[in-house]
Amino acid sequence: MGKTVLFVITSHDSLGDSGQKTGTWAEEVAAPYYVFKNAGWQVKLASVKGGKVPVDAASLQGDFKTAAVEKFLAESEAMAAFENTVPLSQVADSQPDAVFLPGGHGVVWDLPGNKTLDTLLEKTFAAGNVVSAVCHGPCGLLGAKTADGDSILKGKRCTGFSNSEEDAVGKSQVVPFLLEDRMKELGGRYEKAGNWTSFAIADGNLITGQNPQSSERVAQLVVAA
Template sequence: MSKRILNVVTNVGHYDDPGHPTGLWLSELTHAWHVFDEHGFEQTLVSPAGGAVPLEPRALKFPNYDKTAKAWRNDPARMALLESTLSPEQVDSADYDAIFFTGGHAVMYDFPDSAGLQRITREIYERGDIVSSVCHGYCGLLNTKLSDGSYLIAGKKMTGFAWQEEVLARVDKLVPYNAEKMAKERGALYEKAKLPFVSYAVVDGNLVTGQNPGSAKETARKVAARL
């Protein structure tokens, strides 16, 4: 039986200010998808609301737009996957060996309070399978609680897009909250690389997290190694 990965993507297309578009950071999906594909894993896309996934415009510009992202955009079958993602209600967590939360600033809006995603994540984590995220994907873990009422990330070593990186990306005035600060408030043992925007991934048991868009491959490789 090949392992099965549930990739989580966003349905949100702009910040609070509609004049500032955002969406899925495509390479965070394509880099991980490519790694999982090489291992022969089966992959499925889910989003908080199901259906279509907007793309972050900044992710479609050099140097963020690389060969895996280009290949995805040029493949009608792959692009069709982003038009018809599953909703959490259509997902049985028992069908998956790992969940992987992709990023882009859009996920800050629809990942944290999705009860469906929280259910899936909790069930996967509590049976010892893998919960993973890259970049802002960790926003999907901020409010997830285990069956005993504790936060999943409490006491866990983890990483995700740093506040310093928000400032350097010049979106610190646009984002709805400071995700790094919230993770720490929930008891996470947050770590980051010494330099911003370099690849950095952390493994703590069956929790695997990557810091930024450049960490997607490393994060996916660590997930694959655990599987």
């Protein structure tokens, strides 16, 4: 049997009460999807509510619409899985080799505080399997704890969407918290590279990436682990 990776994607489509729409960031699903597929892994796509996933329209425009995104959008198997994601509640008891949390601003609202996700991540982490996330995806790691009751981030080298990048996209006053600050507050040894630079860290079975540009690298590190 090949290895299995479970993607847990946002189902949230609005930026707070700004009136703006959001969702997942297309590249952060598409690029890792193909890294795993090309490595012979089975890829399962789940989302908080299940069904069709909201996509941030900006991630489908200009240079953000990468070759991987183009390929993903044109492939019937990928799009069938993407438009019919499994509800998180139905995979809560699964035991994948890795869980991967792509970002997009939607996750800031519906992943933190999600007890079903926390339990899944805690079981995965405790079993020594890989817990991974990119960009805003680490928002989903904030509630997961070790057997000792500490954050799974405590003492771990980690990264995620930086305060300076949140400032750069003009969302610092829109999001309910800043991810960089929260990861540090939980005891994570937060590191970052320059804005929009590919940067990913593996520390044991925790693998995190800073921004959309890091999504492919995160998946490569998961496969290597």
